[in-house]
Amino acid sequence: MTNETSDGIPSDVSREALADSPEVQQYFGDSFPLVSRFAEMLHDQGELRGLIGPREVSRIWERHILNSAAVVQYLPTTGTIADIGSGAGLPGIVIAAMLPEAQVLLIEPMERRCTWLNEVVDELELTNVEVKRGRAEEYHGAFQCEAVTSRAVAALEKLARMSLPLVERGGEMVVLKGKNVQQEIEPARKVLRKYKTEEPQILEALSVEGVEPTTVLRVRRTPA
Numbered sequence: 001m002t003n004e005t006s007d008g009i010p011s012d013v014s015r016e017a018l019a020d021s022p023e024v025q026q027y028f029g030d031s032f033p034l035v036s037r038f039a040e041m042l043h044d045q046g047e048l049r050g051l052i053g054p055r056e057v058s059r060i061w062e063r064h065i066l067n068s069a070a071v072v073q074y075l076p077t078t079g080t081i082a083d084i085g086s087g088a089g090l091p092g093i094v095i096a097a098m099l100p101e102a103q104v105l106l107i108e109p110m111e112r113r114c115t116w117l118n119e120v121v122d123e124l125e126l127t128n129v130e131v132k133r134g135r136a137e138e139y140h141g142a143f144q145c146e147a148v149t150s151r152a153v154a155a156l157e158k159l160a161r162m163s164l165p166l167v168e169r170g171g172e173m174v175v176l177k178g179k180n181v182q183q184e185i186e187p188a189r190k191v192l193r194k195y196k197t198e199e200p201q202i203l204e205a206l207s208v209e210g211v212e213p214t215t216v217l218r219v220r221r222t223p224a
Contacts, residue, residue, distance in 0.1 A: 018061045023208045028069070034097040034124050039065050041120060042088060049116060051088035062211045067176065068094040070205035070214035071149060074174050078102055079146035082166055084136040085109075085153040089117055091176060095149065096129045106131045107139065136162040144168040151176040156184035156200075156217065157191055164195040169224040177202075177217045196222045 018024060019039060025032050042060050046052040056063055068091030075081055078101045083092030086106035096104040106117050106129060114133045121129045132139065148163045148171075156177075163173045177184070185200050192200070198220045205214040 021208075024061070024066070027066075027208050028098065031097045031100075034126070035065060035069070035094060037124060038089065038093050038097065038120060041123065045116075046088060049112070051113070051116065064088075064090050065094060066207040066211050067091075067214050068151065069098060070207045071095070071174060071176055071216055072098045073205060074172075074203060074216055074218055075099065075149065076102065076146045080105065080143075081147045081149060082107055082136075082145045084148060084150045084163060084166070086117060086131075087113055087151075089120055091149060091151050093117070093120055093124070093126070093129070096126050097124065100128055102128060104129045105145070107136055108133060109135045136166060140165040144171070146171045148173050149175055155187070156181065157188040160188050160191040160195070160219070164191070164197070164219075164221065167195075167221050169196075169221050171221055173197075173217075173219040173221075175217050177215050179215055181215055181217050192219065198222060 019036060028035050039060050042052060042064065043057060047054050047057050052064070071091055072095055075095065077099055080103045081095060082105040083095065084107045086092045086108045089106065092104055092106045108114050108117060108131065111133065114131050117131045121131065145166055146168060148166045150159060150163065153159055154162065159175065160173070167173055181202055201218045203216040203218055205216045
């Protein structure tokens with residue numbers, strides 16, 4: 001019988017081995033070398049540069065990389081996707097690596113994090129990424145995207161105010177959320193009505209066996 005750790009990873013598989021498993025490499029396919037290099041950069045520099053906590057260093061793949069990758073199945077493969085509050089590049093860098101035909105905008109207000117993001121973009125030679133320094137609200141009216149995503153940025157009411165003005169009519173806000181996201185929907189109703197959205201969908205996003213599913217909230221703006 002295989003025991004599991006508290007976050008659902010089989011305890012008989014070392015965390016280092018997860019990145020080298022055939023299942024993970026098959027899951028990422030052609031994007032695996034880029035994603036793997038990004039994981040190495042996070043492992044080597046993430047804690048030092050204040051991007052991830054010390055307890056996260058040994059859990060980069062399952063807690064951050066695979067968690068971020070799980071949202072990709074609900075995103076468009078082309079067009080423009082904005083990741084607001086991109087921080088360490090999660091999920092934005094992973095999305096850009098996995099969706100090379102999409103244009104990915106990384107919106108981040110902190111200069112030191114933008115410096116990091118630009119270094120990652122250069123190291124991985126991601127020609128489909130643009131780093132934009134600033135808060136999401138500063139870009140309201142400047143552009144709109146097919147999809148806007150984010151991870152651990154704010155409660156839905158605030159997040160919707162930040163994100164939905166950047167979503168074109170018929171586009172979607174597709175965000176990584178915690179398991180209790182249902183509780184955030186009712187307080188956000190007024191904002192969702194303002195931007196004419198359809199009923200929010202709570203989705204379970206799977207990546208590879210043994211890794212806890214990611215909870216995704218998808219909100220579509222009604223077509224014009």
